[in-house]
Amino acid sequence: MDTPSEVYRRSDSDRVVECRVGDAFGIELVENATTGFRWLLTPADLVAVVAEQYRAPDPMVPGAAGARVWTVRAECPGRGALEFASRQPWEPEG
Numbered sequence: 001m002d003t004p005s006e007v008y009r010r011s012d013s014d015r016v017v018e019c020r021v022g023d024a025f026g027i028e029l030v031e032n033a034t035t036g037f038r039w040l041l042t043p044a045d046l047v048a049v050v051a052e053q054y055r056a057p058d059p060m061v062p063g064a065a066g067a068r069v070w071t072v073r074a075e076c077p078g079r080g081a082l083e084f085a086s087r088q089p090w091e092p093e094g
Contacts, residue, residue, distance in 0.1 A: 004071050024050060024073040029084065032065040036088045039068045044080025047072040 007026035008015065017025060029039045033054060043049055051071040057064035072082070087093070 007069075019074045021074050021076060024071055027070045027072065027082070028055075028067050029086075030065050031068045031086075032063070034063055037086050038089060040085050040087065040089065041070055042083040042085070043072060044082055046074060046076055046078045046080040047082070048075050 004024050004026040006017075007028050008017065009028050010030070019025060027041075031037070031039050031054065033056075038054075041049065041052075049070055050073050053069050054066055055069055056066045085093075
């Protein structure tokens with residue numbers, strides 16, 4: 001998967017992203033796959049997740065963090081928020 005030209009990170013968490021219907025952008029969050037925790041995205045109805053991938057650390061060092069990267073596309077006009085949670089997927093929410 002190619003990384004989109006506009007990529008937002010945790011430091012951009014308070015940022016408002018303005019885009020047009022059909023525009024795509026990326027979101028990248030640091031994640032350490034060895035812990036079992038992973039970032040889960042609950043998208044707003046206004047966007048569609050086009051792609052998601054885990055990017056391993058470079059160089060590959062045991063225990064090093066990589067990143068989870070999503071590409072999302074604006075589907076309709078409006079305003080919404082993307083919600084992320086870092087948890088072990090097999091654990092119940094709460």
